Amino acid sequence: MDTPAVAAFSAASRFFVEAVAAVPRDRYEQRWSDEWRVLDLIGHGNRANVLPVEYYERPVPAAAPDELASYLLPANIAARGRQATEALGDDPVAAVRAASERAIAVVAAAPDDAVVGTPFGARSLESYLTSRTAELVLHGLDLDTTVEPPALALVECGAFLVAQAVGSGHGVEVVRALSGRGALPADFSVY
Numbered sequence: 001m002d003t004p005a006v007a008a009f010s011a012a013s014r015f016f017v018e019a020v021a022a023v024p025r026d027r028y029e030q031r032w033s034d035e036w037r038v039l040d041l042i043g044h045g046n047r048a049n050v051l052p053v054e055y056y057e058r059p060v061p062a063a064a065p066d067e068l069a070s071y072l073l074p075a076n077i078a079a080r081g082r083q084a085t086e087a088l089g090d091d092p093v094a095a096v097r098a099a100s101e102r103a104i105a106v107v108a109a110a111p112d113d114a115v116v117g118t119p120f121g122a123r124s125l126e127s128y129l130t131s132r133t134a135e136l137v138l139h140g141l142d143l144d145t146t147v148e149p150p151a152l153a154l155v156e157c158g159a160f161l162v163a164q165a166v167g168s169g170h171g172v173e174v175v176r177a178l179s180g181r182g183a184l185p186a187d188f189s190v191y
Contacts, residue, residue, distance in 0.1 A: 001110045001112050001114060005126045005130055005133070006107055006108065008155070009133045011150040011152045012048075012136035013104055013136055014104075014150075015147065015148075015153055016046070016137075017096050017097050018140075019145050020042050020092065021093045022146065023143050036082075039092065040078075040085045041139060041142055042085070042143070043085030043087070043092075044139065046099055047084050048139070049100050050084070052103055052107060052116065052132055053106045053107075056106060056110060056116050056125055059118075059122065062118075068119060071119050130160050134156070134157045137149045137153050137156075161190055161191060170188075
Protein backbone atom coordinates (compact mmCIF):
# COMPACT_ATOMS: atom_id res chain seq x y z
CA MET A 1 0.00 0.00 0.00
CA ASP A 2 1.45 3.34 -1.03
CA THR A 3 -0.81 6.20 0.05
CA PRO A 4 -0.43 9.53 1.88
CA ALA A 5 -1.84 7.90 5.05
CA VAL A 6 0.83 5.18 4.87
CA ALA A 7 3.58 7.76 4.32
CA ALA A 8 2.36 9.78 7.32
CA PHE A 9 2.17 6.66 9.49
CA SER A 10 5.70 5.63 8.48
CA ALA A 11 7.02 9.12 9.28
CA ALA A 12 5.24 9.15 12.64
CA SER A 13 6.52 5.67 13.48
CA ARG A 14 10.11 6.66 12.73
CA PHE A 15 9.63 9.84 14.77
CA PHE A 16 8.41 7.82 17.75
CA VAL A 17 11.50 5.60 17.54
CA GLU A 18 13.74 8.69 17.53
CA ALA A 19 11.84 10.24 20.44
CA VAL A 20 12.10 7.03 22.49
CA ALA A 21 15.82 6.77 21.71
CA ALA A 22 16.26 10.35 22.96
CA VAL A 23 14.79 9.55 26.40
CA PRO A 24 17.61 8.93 28.89
CA ARG A 25 17.19 5.57 30.65
CA ASP A 26 17.25 7.32 34.02
CA ARG A 27 13.93 8.98 33.09
CA TYR A 28 12.13 5.66 32.53
CA GLU A 29 10.98 5.42 36.15
CA GLN A 30 9.87 9.06 36.44
CA ARG A 31 6.15 9.65 36.78
CA TRP A 32 4.54 10.89 33.59
CA SER A 33 1.00 10.84 35.02
CA ASP A 34 -0.85 9.46 38.01
CA GLU A 35 -1.14 6.13 36.17
CA TRP A 36 2.11 5.82 34.25
CA ARG A 37 5.84 6.15 34.42
CA VAL A 38 7.68 7.40 31.32
CA LEU A 39 8.46 3.78 30.41
CA ASP A 40 4.74 2.93 30.56
CA LEU A 41 4.03 5.82 28.20
CA ILE A 42 6.60 4.36 25.79
CA GLY A 43 4.92 0.95 26.00
CA HIS A 44 1.48 2.47 25.45
CA GLY A 45 2.69 4.60 22.54
CA ASN A 46 4.35 1.61 20.90
CA ARG A 47 0.94 -0.08 20.68
CA ALA A 48 0.37 2.27 17.72
CA ASN A 49 3.11 0.30 15.94
CA VAL A 50 1.95 -3.11 17.15
CA LEU A 51 -1.82 -2.91 16.69
CA PRO A 52 -1.99 -2.25 12.93
CA VAL A 53 0.01 -5.44 12.37
CA GLU A 54 -1.95 -7.42 14.94
CA TYR A 55 -5.38 -6.29 13.70
CA TYR A 56 -4.38 -6.88 10.07
CA GLU A 57 -2.80 -10.30 10.55
CA ARG A 58 -5.18 -11.48 13.29
CA PRO A 59 -8.38 -9.43 13.11
CA VAL A 60 -10.57 -9.38 16.22
CA PRO A 61 -14.36 -9.24 16.15
CA ALA A 62 -16.14 -6.03 17.05
CA ALA A 63 -16.82 -5.79 20.76
CA ALA A 64 -20.28 -5.49 22.22
CA PRO A 65 -21.21 -2.00 23.52
CA ASP A 66 -20.65 -2.95 27.17
CA GLU A 67 -17.26 -4.48 26.29
CA LEU A 68 -16.28 -1.29 24.44
CA ALA A 69 -17.22 0.81 27.46
CA SER A 70 -14.95 -1.36 29.58
CA TYR A 71 -12.18 -1.26 26.94
CA LEU A 72 -12.17 2.54 27.10
CA LEU A 73 -12.01 2.86 30.89
CA PRO A 74 -8.83 4.72 31.89
CA ALA A 75 -7.80 1.90 34.23
CA ASN A 76 -8.07 -0.65 31.41
CA ILE A 77 -6.13 1.59 29.02
CA ALA A 78 -3.42 1.90 31.68
CA ALA A 79 -3.38 -1.86 32.19
CA ARG A 80 -2.87 -2.48 28.47
CA GLY A 81 -0.11 0.12 28.52
CA ARG A 82 1.64 -1.71 31.35
CA GLN A 83 1.33 -5.02 29.48
CA ALA A 84 2.87 -3.34 26.45
CA THR A 85 5.67 -2.07 28.68
CA GLU A 86 6.47 -5.61 29.79
CA ALA A 87 6.67 -6.63 26.13
CA LEU A 88 9.46 -4.07 25.61
CA GLY A 89 11.86 -6.28 27.56
CA ASP A 90 15.30 -5.12 28.63
CA ASP A 91 15.93 -2.86 25.64
CA PRO A 92 12.90 -0.63 25.03
CA VAL A 93 14.58 1.31 22.21
CA ALA A 94 15.39 -1.86 20.28
CA ALA A 95 11.87 -3.21 20.88
CA VAL A 96 10.24 0.00 19.64
CA ARG A 97 12.56 0.13 16.62
CA ALA A 98 11.74 -3.50 15.75
CA ALA A 99 7.99 -2.88 16.12
CA SER A 100 8.25 0.21 13.93
CA GLU A 101 10.22 -1.57 11.21
CA ARG A 102 7.75 -4.46 11.21
CA ALA A 103 4.72 -2.17 11.10
CA ILE A 104 6.13 -0.10 8.26
CA ALA A 105 7.01 -3.26 6.27
CA VAL A 106 3.63 -4.96 6.84
CA VAL A 107 1.66 -1.83 5.96
CA ALA A 108 3.75 -1.21 2.84
CA ALA A 109 3.19 -4.80 1.67
CA ALA A 110 -0.55 -4.79 2.39
CA PRO A 111 -2.94 -4.52 -0.56
CA ASP A 112 -4.79 -1.25 -1.09
CA ASP A 113 -8.03 -2.83 0.10
CA ALA A 114 -6.55 -4.30 3.32
CA VAL A 115 -8.94 -4.45 6.26
CA VAL A 116 -8.27 -4.58 10.00
CA GLY A 117 -10.57 -6.07 12.61
CA THR A 118 -10.57 -3.95 15.78
CA PRO A 119 -12.72 -3.93 18.92
CA PHE A 120 -14.53 -1.00 17.26
CA GLY A 121 -15.30 -3.04 14.14
CA ALA A 122 -13.73 -3.76 10.78
CA ARG A 123 -12.36 -0.88 8.73
CA SER A 124 -9.79 -0.24 6.08
CA LEU A 125 -6.19 -0.42 7.20
CA GLU A 126 -5.61 2.96 5.57
CA SER A 127 -8.29 4.70 7.65
CA TYR A 128 -7.09 2.97 10.82
CA LEU A 129 -3.57 4.27 10.29
CA THR A 130 -4.73 7.86 10.76
CA SER A 131 -5.51 7.27 14.42
CA ARG A 132 -2.25 5.36 14.89
CA THR A 133 -0.34 8.26 13.34
CA ALA A 134 -1.95 10.61 15.84
CA GLU A 135 -1.04 8.27 18.72
CA LEU A 136 2.59 8.08 17.62
CA VAL A 137 2.90 11.84 17.21
CA LEU A 138 1.12 12.73 20.44
CA HIS A 139 2.94 10.20 22.61
CA GLY A 140 6.24 11.00 20.95
CA LEU A 141 5.66 14.63 21.91
CA ASP A 142 4.59 13.55 25.40
CA LEU A 143 8.10 12.15 25.89
CA ASP A 144 9.31 15.75 25.97
CA THR A 145 12.53 15.34 24.02
CA THR A 146 14.09 17.69 21.49
CA VAL A 147 13.02 15.41 18.63
CA GLU A 148 10.29 16.95 16.48
CA PRO A 149 7.84 15.05 14.29
CA PRO A 150 8.11 15.48 10.53
CA ALA A 151 5.63 17.84 8.91
CA LEU A 152 3.87 15.00 7.12
CA ALA A 153 3.09 13.28 10.43
CA LEU A 154 2.03 16.55 12.07
CA VAL A 155 -0.37 17.34 9.24
CA GLU A 156 -2.00 13.91 9.50
CA CYS A 157 -2.21 14.18 13.29
CA GLY A 158 -3.69 17.67 13.07
CA ALA A 159 -6.25 16.61 10.47
CA PHE A 160 -7.25 13.66 12.67
CA LEU A 161 -7.67 15.91 15.72
CA VAL A 162 -9.72 18.48 13.78
CA ALA A 163 -11.91 15.66 12.48
CA GLN A 164 -12.34 14.46 16.07
CA ALA A 165 -13.32 18.01 17.07
CA VAL A 166 -15.88 18.22 14.28
CA GLY A 167 -17.24 14.80 15.18
CA SER A 168 -17.68 15.80 18.81
CA GLY A 169 -19.38 19.10 17.97
CA HIS A 170 -16.36 21.34 18.62
CA GLY A 171 -15.17 21.94 15.06
CA VAL A 172 -16.05 25.64 14.95
CA GLU A 173 -14.32 26.29 18.28
CA VAL A 174 -11.16 24.51 17.16
CA VAL A 175 -11.02 26.23 13.77
CA ARG A 176 -11.53 29.60 15.44
CA ALA A 177 -8.74 28.88 17.93
CA LEU A 178 -6.37 27.64 15.24
CA SER A 179 -6.95 30.78 13.20
CA GLY A 180 -6.54 33.22 16.11
CA ARG A 181 -10.25 34.02 16.28
CA GLY A 182 -10.87 32.39 19.64
CA ALA A 183 -9.34 30.43 22.45
CA LEU A 184 -9.89 27.01 23.92
CA PRO A 185 -10.07 26.28 27.65
CA ALA A 186 -6.82 24.99 29.13
CA ASP A 187 -8.26 21.53 29.72
CA PHE A 188 -9.92 21.24 26.29
CA SER A 189 -9.31 17.97 24.46
CA VAL A 190 -10.87 16.11 21.56
CA TYR A 191 -8.78 13.02 22.22
